[in-house]
Amino acid sequence: MAQEPAPDSDMAESRQWAIKKVAGGLMIAAAVLVILVTVLYDVRGEPYPPLTRRLNYVLCPIVAASGVFLLRTRRRLPIWLANSIPSIAAILICLPTSASQRVDELGPLLLTWPVAFAAAVLSARVAWITAGVAAVAFAVLAELSRGVDGLVLWIETAASLAVVCWMVVRVQNESLRLRGALARLARTDPLTGLVNxxxxxxxxxxxxxxxxxxxxxxxxxxxxxxxxxxxxxxxxxxxxxxxxxxxxxxxxxxxxxxxxxxxxxxxxxxxxxxxxxxxxxxxxxxxxxxxxxxxxxxxxxxxxxxxxxxxxxxxxxxxxxxxxxxxxxxxxxxxxxxxxxxxxxxxxx
The missing domain is CATH 3.30.70.270 (Reverse transcriptase/Diguanylate cyclase domain)
Incomplete structure (x- = not known):
């Protein structure tokens, strides 16, 4: 049919907004959560790996500052950089584990955030790549230091990441399909099928x-x-x-x-x-x-x-x-x- 396709400029702008605002918000939230947990360990006097503590205090301000930058910047992010943010975040989450050779129970929870972000905001391909990077980084950097217990935790984490990725991708695909259908209906004359x-x-x-x-x-x-x-x-x-x-x-x-x-x-x-x-x-x-x-x-x-x-x-x-x-x-x-x-x-x- 000789019809003009629905414009995608608004969608591109909305995607840029989501990438910057959602990613920035998640980075700030993750930094605050990690710092809060570290401080609580210190206040209660419970044992906490010294190298992990130091890395947390060094990395969290950098991550939070990056999140603030994303929230405030008006520049468009290159697509390669936007697609790289979730994988970089997954590696950063695993770095404290690499330093202390002790698998942190907070890591599996935080690793679901970049995977869910990639699936909801970027694309299914980027989401699965992020899930793979997170799973490999969690296994390699931890070096399975907890033996069988560490292997079990890694299996649970990898399975959780796969399930989260699959669920969010499915929901996002259905949402995009419905939004596309609604956009077409909003611009289509129901009697003739032409543009309204x-x-x-x-x-x-x-x-x-x-x-x-x-x-x-x-x-x-x-x-x-x-x-x-x-x-x-x-x-x-x-x-x-x-x-x-x-x-x-x-x-x-x-x-x-x-x-x-x-x-x-x-x-x-x-x-x-x-x-x-x-x-x-x-x-x-x-x-x-x-x-x-x-x-x-x-x-x-x-x-x-x-x-x-x-x-x-x-x-x-x-x-x-x-x-x-x-x-x-x-x-x-x-x-x-x-x-x-x-x-x-x-x-x-």
Whole structure:
């Protein structure tokens, strides 16, 4: 179908926000938790490996400062750096174990955090890589210093990481699927399956941005069914809906996959043609008008259409300006007798 895909710029920005805010928050929380546990051991006078204590006091401020940086920075993180953060975090969590050669019971809990973060915010591939890095680091750096007991703890940790990763990946995939479905529904006309007014307005905004960057000219076609009220009044609204569906199919098959075809009102449709000058747009509009007249003559309720054409040849009009230009052309086509095309180039203010 000749429809414009849903934009992903907002999703990319949301992903960047999640990477920085969630990762920063988790890093600060982990640093605070480790420091708190270390201080509690010291206050209660319970034995705690000296090397682990020193590493905790050295690494935790660095981790917390990195978390604060992520929370406050406005720069976009390179994708390689974002994908590396969970694995780096897993290795940092295991470092105190490497120094003291004693498996810390807090490690398995903290290792689930970077795995869950990678699965929820980044991707399934990064999540499984993080889980593998965490499991290997926990085993190698600990050197299984606790013998059989250490091996059992490592097996429990690796299994927990795998289960957490699998569960979060499944939930995230389902969430993405549902969000994608909702986004498509929000931009789709339920009667014709074409882009609705919201989706078409977004396409116009993207086209304006492209034109401002020096892209080729574009054209907007407004297509209105002539005397559509007669169809509803004579044969009923069900006949009118069927006529709209048939016209939607005809429009959708009359243009390129890169063009945007939408239903923006009751019996009003719109087509956004990228890389079209006024003469080419007028030819396509006339071909459409002729095709509707010919094919619709065999429908149960024959129709004709009037087409108004607005263009952006000399400058990049705003969506409202381009729409107003095409609307004025459509009004002129109606006033001239309907079943015809009228073209009106957009003019700068």
């Amino acid at each position: 007014r919201r989706g078409f307005d977004e396409a116009l905004a993207r086209e304006q941005a492209r034109r401002r960057r020096g892209g080729p000219p574009s054209a907007l076609l407004l297509v209105d069914i002539d005397h559509f009220k007669r169809v509803n009044d004579t044969w009923g609204h069900q006949a009118g809906d069927e006529t709209l569906r048939l016209l939607g199919v005809l429009l959708d098959t009359s243009f390129r996959a890169t063009d945007v075809v939408g239903r923006i009102g009751g019996e009003e449709f719109a087509v956004l043609l990228a890389d079209f000058d006024p003469d080419e747009a007028a030819e396509r509009a006339q071909a459409l008008c002729d095709r509707v007249r010919t094919q619709a003559s065999g429908w149960e309720h024959p129709i004709t259409v009037s087409v108004g054409v607005g263009t952006s040849l000399k400058y990049a009009p705003t969506p409202a300006e381009l729409m107003a230009s095409a609307d004025a052309a459509l009004y002129a086509a109606k006033a001239a007798g309907r079943d015809r095309v009228w073209i009106e180039p957009a003019q700068a203010e």
